[in-house]
Amino acid sequence: MTEAKQMADYEPKIVGFLCNWCTYAGADLAGTSRMQYPPNMLPIRVMCSGAVDSVYILRALLEGADGVFMGGCHPGDCHYVSGNYKARRRMVLFSSIIRSLGLDEDRVWLRWISAAEGRKFADTITEMTEHLRKKGPSPFKEKWEV
Amino acid sequence: MKGTLKVEAKNPEATIRGLFAKWLKEGRLSAILTPAYSDAGTATVALFSNPEKLAEAAPLMPAMSVNSASIAAEIAREPSPNAKVGLFLRPCELRAVVELMKLKQVLPDSLVLIGADCPGTYKAAGFRNVRGKDADFDNKHVREQSGYADNVNFRMGCQMCEFPKPLVYDVNIGFIGMDPDKELWFEAATDKGKALLEGIELKEQDEPEKRKKALESLSASRKAKTAKRIEELDKTMLGPEKLVEYFSDCLNCHNCMKVCPVCYCKECFFDSDTFQRDIGEHVRVSMRKGATRMPSETLLFHLTRMNHMMASCVQCGICEDSCPVTVGLAALFKKVSQNAQKEFGYLSGRSLEEPLPLTTFFDELKKIDQE
Numbered sequence: 001m002t003e004a005k006q007m008a009d010y011e012p013k014i015v016g017f018l019c020n021w022c023t024y025a026g027a028d029l030a031g032t033s034r035m036q037y038p039p040n041m042l043p044i045r046v047m048c049s050g051a052v053d054s055v056y057i058l059r060a061l062l063e064g065a066d067g068v069f070m071g072g073c074h075p076g077d078c079h080y081v082s083g084n085y086k087a088r089r090r091m092v093l094f095s096s097i098i099r100s101l102g103l104d105e106d107r108v109w110l111r112w113i114s115a116a117e118g119r120k121f122a123d124t125i126t127e128m129t130e131h132l133r134k135k136g137p138s139p140f141k142e143k144w145e146v
Numbered sequence: 147m148k149g150t151l152k153v154e155a156k157n158p159e160a161t162i163r164g165l166f167a168k169w170l171k172e173g174r175l176s177a178i179l180t181p182a183y184s185d186a187g188t189a190t191v192a193l194f195s196n197p198e199k200l201a202e203a204a205p206l207m208p209a210m211s212v213n214s215a216s217i218a219a220e221i222a223r224e225p226s227p228n229a230k231v232g233l234f235l236r237p238c239e240l241r242a243v244v245e246l247m248k249l250k251q252v253l254p255d256s257l258v259l260i261g262a263d264c265p266g267t268y269k270a271a272g273f274r275n276v277r278g279k280d281a282d283f284d285n286k287h288v289r290e291q292s293g294y295a296d297n298v299n300f301r302m303g304c305q306m307c308e309f310p311k312p313l314v315y316d317v318n319i320g321f322i323g324m325d326p327d328k329e330l331w332f333e334a335a336t337d338k339g340k341a342l343l344e345g346i347e348l349k350e351q352d353e354p355e356k357r358k359k360a361l362e363s364l365s366a367s368r369k370a371k372t373a374k375r376i377e378e379l380d381k382t383m384l385g386p387e388k389l390v391e392y393f394s395d396c397l398n399c400h401n402c403m404k405v406c407p408v409c410y411c412k413e414c415f416f417d418s419d420t421f422q423r424d425i426g427e428h429v430r431v432s433m434r435k436g437a438t439r440m441p442s443e444t445l446l447f448h449l450t451r452m453n454h455m456m457a458s459c460v461q462c463g464i465c466e467d468s469c470p471v472t473v474g475l476a477a478l479f480k481k482v483s484q485n486a487q488k489e490f491g492y493l494s495g496r497s498l499e500e501p502l503p504l505t506t507f508f509d510e511l512k513k514i515d516q517e
Contacts (some may be wrong), residue, residue: 062445064435086504093503096489102384
């Protein structure tokens, strides 16, 4: 496949980890309110953003996802008091490691979206999809040697 | 409490052995863990309880076969009020012990941490040929200070080590910037350490300027060397293409994880059922890209391991020593962990009070309470 053709056929694939109490409910609100957003994200409901180990983000990326989205409750609103703080600290570490290795940290997004923010959810997913569309496919998409 | 101790018969190693024997005989320690030469002349570590056996102990051996913090985790996991075990450790080993204490994998109560200066060590593999039959080998290297660092057998982790003096210890025994044929430097930082030095004739004084300067200049030259190594590393590792290539020799044996002192899980996540795929699943994964490298998840293992232990990595480089295909892990982990810890203003093994960066959110929680 030529690169131009590859870009033309390219639809970003995003794996999303949505916290049960906030972002997943926010996604639900976006849906029940009939807000439009691109179908590029595959949502996975998790009990807390703090429960998402880096291994799941890495596995998605290495197996060819173009981006990984993580949604959690706003700071201070975690159903389990400090789960989103854990996620945030883990993300700082994750981004630092990814940068040190010369990989693209911008393919992984962590955002706080509450159950009331259906609009924000739809907008964020739209923004991320467009962002990844400009970026092009993940370098690991075709790489079987990982 | 700090000062110098007179060295007997121009033999610093025997002087330290003499102290070990004294501590064991007086019952101040029930056993002591220290490097030792096996009969075959290989570098090992042994737990000595009989003072008469101490002839084989080689506390100043310039070779590292294992990061002894792993051994500390093996022997001090359960509380044992009656035992008092001395651990004679290098700076990187002490840093790892501190991390393991914070991770609640090593209980401090029954341990006395005895540190020693370390200008660097040889690889354990092939070390007996480097040493030959030289009985004064260890002392010669102590006299040479860091002069042997350019030897081809010098460990990669040690080449980049900027901590020749331990950071946390009960007692530290120093020889850098001293005349080790005449005197050794002793420093007790805690009550446990002071108790150990009771009855030993120290010439109490402040740390000699000459020693401070020697430590500083060694540390500075190592930092410069590290920067150069990382520059070389970036040329071969940076970016997705090169990163995959960097790990392309990896056999997926997980040795690096098994010897790592701060990779403390009893069962690694990668050995768990999560990674047991049945044949259908293997084929399904393979269909995604048309092929899968086998054994699967090789790069995922390394990247995940970094995410799990980088905040505590002490950059000892024992991972590289254990690698059968010599993947350049020491420089890689040095770079990645240095950057990661800087992000949190943290340094692994610097202090027992400094909280682990990934599990503290006191400031954040306090803010919520105020609101």
